[in-house]
Amino acid sequence: MEPQVAALKSLLFEIQVNKTDPEELAAISRNEAELSAAGKKPKQSIVKTQLAMYKKELNNTKLEIERVKQALELISEMQKACIDTISSTLTDSSKDTSQEMVAFKEMAETLPLFVAENEEEVPPLCGAIQPGDDYVAKAGDMVAAFVTVKHRLHEWILATVIDYNPDTEEYKIQDIDEKQNSTYITKREKVIPLPSKRGNPIENPNAIFSKGSEILALYENTTCFYKGIVHEPPTTPIEPYQISFEDSDCASGFSSPTNVPQKYVLAYKKFDLD
Numbered sequence: 001m002e003p004q005v006a007a008l009k010s011l012l013f014e015i016q017v018n019k020t021d022p023e024e025l026a027a028i029s030r031n032e033a034e035l036s037a038a039g040k041k042p043k044q045s046i047v048k049t050q051l052a053m054y055k056k057e058l059n060n061t062k063l064e065i066e067r068v069k070q071a072l073e074l075i076s077e078m079q080k081a082c083i084d085t086i087s088s089t090l091t092d093s094s095k096d097t098s099q100e101m102v103a104f105k106e107m108a109e110t111l112p113l114f115v116a117e118n119e120e121e122v123p124p125l126c127g128a129i130q131p132g133d134d135y136v137a138k139a140g141d142m143v144a145a146f147v148t149v150k151h152r153l154h155e156w157i158l159a160t161v162i163d164y165n166p167d168t169e170e171y172k173i174q175d176i177d178e179k180q181n182s183t184y185i186t187k188r189e190k191v192i193p194l195p196s197k198r199g200n201p202i203e204n205p206n207a208i209f210s211k212g213s214e215i216l217a218l219y220e221n222t223t224c225f226y227k228g229i230v231h232e233p234p235t236t237p238i239e240p241y242q243i244s245f246e247d248s249d250c251a252s253g254f255s256s257p258t259n260v261p262q263k264y265v266l267a268y269k270k271f272d273l274d
Helices: 002-017 022-038 044-090 098-109
Strands: 142-148 154-165 170-175 183-187 191-193 214-218 224-232 241-245 258-260 265-267
Touching: 002 044, 022 044, 142 170, 142 183, 214 241
Parallel strands: none
Antiparallel strands: 142 154, 142 191, 154 170, 154 224, 170 183, 214 224, 214 265, 224 241, 241 258
16 A cells, blocks of 8 residues: 555645645736726737636646546545455454454545536435435445344444345345354345445535434444434534434433444435344
8 A cells, every 4th residue: 555655645745836826826816907907908918918827727727636536546545445454354353353443434534525527416425415226336345234133133234245146136245343254145225335425515515414314324333323313414524424323211312412424324214124
């Protein structure tokens, strides 16, 4: 991963050093003022200067967008590599998983942010945007899966996809925190893919679950999802949700709010028990 880290540092440095000089922005503003003052017959020299400055800054902006996209792609690749490493560690009963669970949380909080281009619509698997009914998760993808565990107990677990059978419409998935390396076969409708992009509540509020929405969310320090409601949605791209989980021991029927990153907040689904 060291080459990727080095490449990311280089890109971030380029983004920083190539930012538009404030003096150049000030010059553009001064030229705009001169053009406005000149009315319908501005000097051609002022017009040409302004056009040249616009073209330069447009090109700089395009280059910055490209560098940011490359940086996000590198971050995504590094996250995938970390997830693969953590997944193998969590299935090794000889290793302590506490640090890996912390790493999962940190990776979720740095889920790549969706940045629209040319009024691009928010894609599926960005925040609260659900994929179509025909969507099939790929091998290695992280999902929430509704399975029957020991003693006929039904749970939503954090898992990874091993394979998908299109004939039976069933997934073979692996519990990510099962030290015995258990696998399950479950129907497609009982598997929910996790978001691959983070929604921006400022630019794309439709990608954020609203206050009071029923959801499934990963409970703190576990790899199980439970039903809850959105107590407070994030108001910035870096904030987590505040989730209140169902709790019969509480007078309100819900626990005190807990922070949960966007990656682990999903649309609620209910099934009849098998």
